[in-house]
Amino acid sequence: MQPDQLSLTLSAIADPTRRAILMRLMDGEASVKELAAPFEMSIPAICKHLKVLEGAGLISRGRNAQLRPCRLEAQPLREAVGWIEEFASFWDTSLNRLDGLLERLQATDATAKKN
Amino acid sequence: MQPDQLSLTLSAIADPTRRAILMRLMDGEASVKELAAPFEMSIPAICKHLKVLEGAGLISRGRNAQLRPCRLEAQPLREAVGWIEEFASFWDTSLNRLDGLLERLQATDATAKKN
């Protein structure tokens, strides 16, 4: 089963190396070698990370002589933001209204209170 | 190396089953059995997913007789939203408001000079 776009996006940015690469790309396009420089990691390893990011649509690649510059494509993150914000809103309401939680505890009866 | 909190959160919600569980929990607390019901998956499999979610701080567990009800804890998602919105804002400014052209010119210029 091939994963949905949202899962692709989220698992792509779940890796700290890939997040660092994306943040680097906010400063503008960069070559593979430039992207690899800050990491103690082989070039092929970076290539694999780039492939994951490209597969998730988070970057796109150009061609400039021997270089294959990477460019940020932040569009898929929109969906991710949308999904997560559902829960951010839940967080706002549920933490701002703690009594809702209390109601729930009381509703399941006083036996739950022990322990 | 143990992963940072943000990576924990993002990889936890990168799985569709776990996202479905979280969405279910927006309707209120639920037992493991209730959470497992919609899935064609064994109970221990669900337990593992719950453990991942708990490890990421996205749910907490109570105790009510034999039940160990799960409750949504959306707080860690705040950090995730914060991180992703950095890029959402990049998307807004560079694609919608089109200084993208300028950025790209600067970027190719920079890569041309480096090496």
Next chain:
DNA sequence: AGCATATCTAACCGATCAGTTAGCTAACCG
């Protein structure tokens, strides 16, 4: 006490992941 229910742990399995090294291809430059 004895049984049923809810949940978890342990052990295992196949697939995927994140990294490596070695070697290939393509473009530039002398």
Next chain:
DNA sequence: CGGTTAGCTAACTGATCGGTTAGATATGCT
């Protein structure tokens, strides 16, 4: 042309993942 540089693929490895079955544990019911 030959050599250098950038990037990629292939093949391998150890770790982690997502699931399973079997069995342990804890609580409630009669």
